[in-house]
Amino acid sequence: MAGDGRSPTTGRRVVMFPFPFASHTTPMLQLAGLLRARGLGVTMLHADFNAPDPARHPELAFVSIRESIPDEVATSADLVQQMIGLNDACEAPFHAALAAELARGGGGQSGQREVACVVVDGQWYKMPGAAGRVGVPALALRTDGAAAFLTLLSTPRLRADGYFPINGMCTRDRLDEVVLGLEPLRVRDLIRVDGSDDETMLHFIACVTDAMRASSSGVVLNTFDAIEAPELAKIRQELSRPAFAVGPLHLLAPAAQQEEQHAPDRGCLAWLDERSPRSVLYVSLGSVATIDLTAFEEMAWGLAGSGVPFLWVIRPGSVRGAGDDDAPPPFPEELIETVRRRGKIVAWSPQREVLAHPAVGGFWTHCGWNSTLEAVCEGVPMLVHPCFGDQTVSARYVTHRWGTGLDVGRVFERTAMARTIRRLMARELGPQAPRERARLLMRQARHCVEEGGPASSALDDLVEYMWGL
Structure with missing residues (x-):
C-alpha cells in the first residue's frame, strides 16, 4: 500500500x-x-x-x-x-x-x-x-x-x-x-x-x-x-x-490490529498450560479502573477462600493506597503461600489468548465492552464487577439478558465472593447455566463472522x- x-x-x-x-x-x-x-x-x-x-x-x-x-x-x-x-x-x-x-x-x-x-x-x-x-x-x-x-x-x-x-x-x-x-x-x-x-x-x-x-x-x-x-x-x-x-470486530480483523497499553506477560500462557481444562478463573479489571487497598485485600481473600486456581492481572497503579505504583500491592502475609501455590500474578496479559485457553473456565471482569465481547466470543462465563460508565449496562446484560454470568456484588465481602466464584466455576449443566449460555453465544458469534x-x-x-x- x-x-x-x-x-x-x-x-x-x-x-x-x-x-x-x-x-x-x-x-x-x-x-x-x-x-x-x-x-x-x-x-x-x-x-x-x-x-x-x-x-x-x-x-x-x-x-x-x-x-x-x-x-x-x-x-x-x-x-x-x-x-x-x-x-x-x-x-x-x-x-x-x-x-x-x-x-x-x-x-x-x-x-x-x-x-x-x-x-x-x-x-x-x-x-x-x-x-x-x-x-x-x-x-x-x-x-x-x-x-x-x-x-x-x-x-x-x-x-x-x-x-x-x-x-x-x-x-x-x-x-x-x-x-x-x-x-x-x-x-x-x-x-x-x-x-x-x-x-x-x-x-x-x-x-x-x-x-x-x-x-x-x-x-x-x-x-x-x-x-x-x-x-x-x-x-x-x-x-x-x-x-x-x-x-465482533476482533474476530473479523487480523490479530495485529490491536493497541496494547502495557507489554503483556506471555509467561502466563505456559502457566495455564499446566492447569486442568476450565479450572482457572481469569481476573482483570481492564486498563483504566482502579480499586482501593481494602477492596484489593477482600478480592485476595475471596480468591484464596474459593479454592479455585486464578490468573490475576494487577496493573501498575490500579490499587489506590498501595504505595509504589510500579510495584504490585502487598498481599496479606497469610495469603502469600496460597498465591504462590495456586495463583499467578501478572502486570498485563495477552487477554484474547488467555480467554481462548482451554484452562480458563471463568472471567472476573469490569465489563468493558472489548473484554465483554472477547469473553462472549470464547464462551467464557463472567463474574461481573463494573466500575464506571457503560460497564454497568454491559454487566446487567451479562447477568439478566444473556444469562452468561453472575454478579460479584456491590459490597466486597470475602466469604460471599468465594461462594460466588465457586458457583461460577462449578460444572453446572442445563440450558440456563451460565457456562451453557456462554457456549451458545460463542456459537452465535462465530456464525456471525463466517x-x-x-x-x-x-x-x-x-x-x-x-x-x-
Missing part, C-alpha cells in the same frame, strides 16, 4: 480518527483493516496524546493532528472532564488536518472526492461538525455496546422522568427500579462516572447525542444482532439514519454506503 493511505485499486480512501484511549483505538484499527481489505484506502489521523504506534500497523497511513493538550487535561483524574477537554483541544487541529487531507487528495474519478468520508470515535462530539465544515460526511464508531449507546440516546427522556438527580434531588430510593423502555436495566445501572458530577456527565452525554443527531451520517457499532437486535432496532428508530452492526454471515454482510453494506456518500 502506498504510504499516503490511498487505495491501490480505487484511489478512494476513508479518514479515521480514534479517541486516544487504547480501548477505543483498537476497534478503530480493526475496522480500518477491514475497510482496507474491501478496497478502500485508510488514513489514520491521531492525537499525539496516547498516540498509536505506526510501526505496528505498516499497512495504514498515520498523520498526527499536532494538537496541544493542556497539562490539566492530560493529567485529569476526572474522566468526563478529560474527555470534554480533549474535544476542546483537538477540534481545531482535527479540522485543519482533515482539510489538508482533502486538499491533498483533490478530485477523484468522475469528480468524486478522494476522501469518501471520515469515521470518528463516538466520544469525539465536536468532530462530526468540524468534518461537515470542510464538506466531508462523518460516521461515528461506537466502541460500547448497542444497549449502552441506546441508554445515552434515551438520557433526555430519562432525565425528564426523574431517573437522574435534578436540582439536588436524589434518586436513591429508586435505584432498584427497572427503567421503562430499557429493561432489564435498573436505575443503578444507568451510566455514571465516579469522580464526575452528574451535571457534567449529563452535559457530555448531551453533546455526544446532539452531535449524532445533527452532524453524523450514520453510526457503526461493534456488536451483532444475536445479542443486541432489539437495541439496534431502537437505535435506528431514534436516529433515523443507518446503524451498521459490524462486530463468510457471508451477518457481520460480513454489514461490512459490505457499510462500504457501499461510504461509496455513495
